[in-house]
Amino acid sequence: MEVESKTTRQKPLIVREYVIKSKLGGGCFSTVWKAQHIVNGDQVVAVKQVHLSRLNRHLRTCLDCELNFLSSVNHPNIVRLFHVFRDKDCIFLVLEYCSGGNLASYISQHGRVQEQIARRFMQQLGAGLEILHSHHIIHRDLKPENILLSGTEEDPVLKIADFGLSRSVNPGEYAETVCGSPLYMAPEVLGFQSYDEKVDMWSLGAILFELLNGYPPFRGRNNVQVLKNIKSSTRLPFSKVILPGLNPDCVDMCLKLLSLNPGWVDRLYGFHLFSW
Numbered sequence: 001m002e003v004e005s006k007t008t009r010q011k012p013l014i015v016r017e018y019v020i021k022s023k024l025g026g027g028c029f030s031t032v033w034k035a036q037h038i039v040n041g042d043q044v045v046a047v048k049q050v051h052l053s054r055l056n057r058h059l060r061t062c063l064d065c066e067l068n069f070l071s072s073v074n075h076p077n078i079v080r081l082f083h084v085f086r087d088k089d090c091i092f093l094v095l096e097y098c099s100g101g102n103l104a105s106y107i108s109q110h111g112r113v114q115e116q117i118a119r120r121f122m123q124q125l126g127a128g129l130e131i132l133h134s135h136h137i138i139h140r141d142l143k144p145e146n147i148l149l150s151g152t153e154e155d156p157v158l159k160i161a162d163f164g165l166s167r168s169v170n171p172g173e174y175a176e177t178v179c180g181s182p183l184y185m186a187p188e189v190l191g192f193q194s195y196d197e198k199v200d201m202w203s204l205g206a207i208l209f210e211l212l213n214g215y216p217p218f219r220g221r222n223n224v225q226v227l228k229n230i231k232s233s234t235r236l237p238f239s240k241v242i243l244p245g246l247n248p249d250c251v252d253m254c255l256k257l258l259s260l261n262p263g264w265v266d267r268l269y270g271f272h273l274f275s276w
Helices: 057-070 103-110 115-134 199-213 223-232 248-257
Strands: 013-015 018-026 030-037 044-051 081-087 090-096 147-151 156-160
Touching: 018 044, 057 081, 057 090, 103 147, 103 199, 115 156, 115 199, 115 248, 199 248
Parallel strands: none
Antiparallel strands: 013 018, 018 030, 030 044, 044 090, 081 090, 147 156
């Protein structure tokens, strides 16, 4: 990252033609910044700075998958990639900025949402996943924090983001690496089994359940406890307050997406079924 200064008191960080304004988030391997075009001040983007020296072989493969996929798609429910820059030991991804924050913040602010809102959100996520899986990509870390909101507050548009753990898997092949967030990981991942793109559908089911109830379906202090709670559960822990008012097809959707059998109707792989 290039550092320039107009005064000795403040040194704005510059990435090519973008000036860094504030930090949006990040983790051990990357940091996401809000940035503004130097010439066109109206152009606001998100810049994801990936530290290559912190990536092992597995994560570098995931980064290649992320770059290859995002550079080849333009879909309203997948975050856009505009440019890629490399500087010393970092790669910078210039991404679409989504002013509505992420779905986790939305749920925290609004609590459980009305069924028609959950339906609209799931249709959007299903459309994004259909594109993802048509490219033989497994996201592997679908969770509310990795779903961004754009558009207006009254009519938000959901965009799947953060493909840092994504993996390309050809038809008939399987992945085995345990990765993701335990509350949204499919049982076959938690149980160290081989898996394919259908694990993303379990994550989608967990998100649907959380949208409707305000909390995830299965919890635990660690992966082992989450998996134990999944296997020992005889029914989904729907809120008794909302369950009587839910459309039976909506409840059935949750049950099938969160089925222990990943082959159950391919966990509703027909995305048109989200229009219950």
